[in-house]
Amino acid sequence: MADQKIDEATGTATMGHEWDGIEELNTPLPRWWVLTFYATILFAIGYVVVYPAWPMLSKGTEGVWGWTSRGQLAAEKTAGDAIHAKVRAELANVPIEQLQDNPELLANAVAGGKAAFRVNCVQCHGAGGGGGKGYPNLADNDWLWGGDLKAIETTIKHGIRSPDDAETRMSLMPSFGKDGILTPMQVNDVANHVLSFSGKAKPTGSGAALFAANCATCHGPDGKGLRQFGAPNLSDAIWLYGSKPSEVTASVTVAHAGQMPALERASRPSDDQDAGRLCPLAWWW
Numbered sequence: 001m002a003d004q005k006i007d008e009a010t011g012t013a014t015m016g017h018e019w020d021g022i023e024e025l026n027t028p029l030p031r032w033w034v035l036t037f038y039a040t041i042l043f044a045i046g047y048v049v050v051y052p053a054w055p056m057l058s059k060g061t062e063g064v065w066g067w068t069s070r071g072q073l074a075a076e077k078t079a080g081d082a083i084h085a086k087v088r089a090e091l092a093n094v095p096i097e098q099l100q101d102n103p104e105l106l107a108n109a110v111a112g113g114k115a116a117f118r119v120n121c122v123q124c125h126g127a128g129g130g131g132g133k134g135y136p137n138l139a140d141n142d143w144l145w146g147g148d149l150k151a152i153e154t155t156i157k158h159g160i161r162s163p164d165d166a167e168t169r170m171s172l173m174p175s176f177g178k179d180g181i182l183t184p185m186q187v188n189d190v191a192n193h194v195l196s197f198s199g200k201a202k203p204t205g206s207g208a209a210l211f212a213a214n215c216a217t218c219h220g221p222d223g224k225g226l227r228q229f230g231a232p233n234l235s236d237a238i239w240l241y242g243s244k245p246s247e248v249t250a251s252v253t254v255a256h257a258g259q260m261p262a263l264e265r266a267s268r269p270s271d272d273q274d275a276g277r278l279c280p281l282a283w284w285w
């Protein structure tokens, strides 16, 4: 431009603005900055062409490479399943009693079991299997139904008093008080006898007679429990429903009949379906 003024000190053209003798220079942007700026524009155009980018009404633009995060997940899952399929097939063929002879397979089973426990068991038995009132501790040595691998497998497969499994573990303690089998006095007497097993009360003749007549078939003559009935040991320090006299009386008045669901399922909704239901953005692409 003809009327362009050149700043003497720097040799740069000015913008023509001046405030109290201070002039604005028209310094060009550094070349590296301009090049980087153009490069980002090129990158963005390339990205929009090859990857899913713009949300449209019902679907996003797909991109020429056809990549989707769901597709990538599926591919990774297929690869993971292929690795696990071999171990799963081996596990299915080895009876659980023989698992201990095969340390590598056992380690795989334990790892898989750990994950399954977190999904299926912690809500009742607690994170470390410590249990709670009515939910047995699985980390101790006191077992209602048996603590060897085979017994535990049966418990998990068929549940306990599970209404939807014909082979479920079943035994029902009568509600002695509620159903009028024993009078409230007799309930107190026999509860007192229960507490005498662990030295918390003095045994009485009437309590002992009531126990022998009504309870020994399931809990054993000395209250040590019988596993074929899932009847707890009443003489130790471990209680499912509490050891206070009031709690023991309550257990005898109305039986608890704790339930555990049968957890062997032939099939479950596929993980993909689950993911679809869980991800509210799934409809997007």
Ligand code: HEC
Residues within 6 Å of the ligand: 116, 117, 120, 121, 122, 123, 124, 125, 134, 135, 136, 138, 142, 143, 144, 145, 146, 147, 152, 155, 156, 160, 230, 257, 258, 259, 260, 261, 263
């Ligand atoms: C809805 C709650 C619930 C869930 C879920 C549950 N359990 Fe149980 N489980 C129970 C109850 C209640 C008992 C005790 C039943 C009884 O009184 O005999 C029990 C008992 C057991 C026993 C028998 C303990 C013994 O002393 O013999 C084992 C073993 C067991 N559960 C393992 C599991 C495993 C493993 C899972 C997960 C795969 C699981 N449970 C999930 C409620 C549950």
Ligand code: HEC
Residues within 6 Å of the ligand: 171, 172, 173, 174, 176, 190, 191, 194, 210, 211, 214, 215, 216, 217, 218, 219, 229, 230, 231, 232, 234, 238, 239, 240, 241, 242, 248, 251, 252, 255, 256, 257, 258, 259
């Ligand atoms: C048909 C078998 C059966 C008979 C008979 C029976 N029980 Fe039980 N009892 C059980 C079972 C099974 C449980 C565990 C119930 C559960 O987990 O819900 C149990 C639980 C208990 C408990 C709770 C134990 C705890 O750890 O909190 C007490 C106490 C008890 N019984 C006392 C008695 C007394 C006393 C009698 C006799 C008057 C008796 N039972 C008769 C099967 C029986």
